[in-house]
Amino acid sequence: MCRMVLPGGAHSGVSQLRRGILQFCVLALLRDGERYAFELVRELCEAHGLATSEGTIYPLLARLRKEGWVSTVWKESDSGPPRRYYTLTATGRRALAEFASEWGSFKAAVDTLLDSEESHE
Amino acid sequence: MTTRRNRLIDEYLQRFDNASVFLAADRREELRQEILEHIDAGLEEADALHAAATRAVLDRLGPPADIVAAELNGPRSTGSTPVVELPVLAADMAPKHETNDRASHVRQTPDDVPALPVASPPIRKGVTLLLIGAAAAFAVGALTFGVSTDSGDPQQQSPAIVEETSMSPSPSGESDSEPPTGAPTDDTTPVPPSDEPSEPLYDPTAPPSSGS
Numbered sequence: 001m002c003r004m005v006l007p008g009g010a011h012s013g014v015s016q017l018r019r020g021i022l023q024f025c026v027l028a029l030l031r032d033g034e035r036y037a038f039e040l041v042r043e044l045c046e047a048h049g050l051a052t053s054e055g056t057i058y059p060l061l062a063r064l065r066k067e068g069w070v071s072t073v074w075k076e077s078d079s080g081p082p083r084r085y086y087t088l089t090a091t092g093r094r095a096l097a098e099f100a101s102e103w104g105s106f107k108a109a110v111d112t113l114l115d116s117e118e119s120h121e
Numbered sequence: 122m123t124t125r126r127n128r129l130i131d132e133y134l135q136r137f138d139n140a141s142v143f144l145a146a147d148r149r150e151e152l153r154q155e156i157l158e159h160i161d162a163g164l165e166e167a168d169a170l171h172a173a174a175t176r177a178v179l180d181r182l183g184p185p186a187d188i189v190a191a192e193l194n195g196p197r198s199t200g201s202t203p204v205v206e207l208p209v210l211a212a213d214m215a216p217k218h219e220t221n222d223r224a225s226h227v228r229q230t231p232d233d234v235p236a237l238p239v240a241s242p243p244i245r246k247g248v249t250l251l252l253i254g255a256a257a258a259f260a261v262g263a264l265t266f267g268v269s270t271d272s273g274d275p276q277q278q279s280p281a282i283v284e285e286t287s288m289s290p291s292p293s294g295e296s297d298s299e300p301p302t303g304a305p306t307d308d309t310t311p312v313p314p315s316d317e318p319s320e321p322l323y324d325p326t327a328p329p330s331s332g333s
Contacts, residue, residue, distance in 0.1 A: 036162075038166070042181075054159065055156060056188055056190075080162075084158060
């Protein structure tokens, strides 16, 4: 469900790639508004298969907080203790926009190479 | 049922505590709190308080060692990755031992300790043993050397003997039993932490001491 299994050496390369990209996926999830931490983590892990386990997202969130790309706010909950919500900051929004523009050309270049490899086979 | 659920959570948190002793204290506490919130939210979402639901939430959360590894292996450029500060560690570990002792039986899972921290306790112990061994060899050597020089030329004493005489006022210190063991011990004890007293040091030197 959450874990991706890839053969041999591809695993470490993809996990590094995923690690670098995951932070921008967090920002992307926050683009449309604040998110409850638990939901954010679960959605990242479940819907996109981007993380190896839910717990490993929390260190990343802490780094994003430190970076000033996201901020947190406590909100009262009807059914339990206060909940921590994450919001995208202006700096985070800029970082996301920068990444999005880079990602387009990056993805296109990789796709072109992969496609040409396939056509050779 | 609730007791079993709580035990699962307690054990998980204990595993986290064991795996995260090398994190900065404030960051460790913060991360622990986030994990706890996640567990609560997961149980709330599952709308079930039985052990199976708890186990599922904990499984999705992943091994505590992975969480700590993510904390240690993340990109350093943000400056938020806690620095592993060795001098702080000894102090950090001391109060944590109290909580860890309570459920030390839980620590049977070897995967709980991340790569970096797992190396340090054995290394520390190894260094301590090495120092103790060196001190014992030093003490025995000093004793032997002291006996041989005593019979020959009492004026030409080695620096080791000088150190011993500084501890014991009498020049025939090797027969006073205690000072020869005391001097090397004092030389080496500042380095290792105090959790391993230098009892083994006394073993090699005890026979000559008690014998005389």
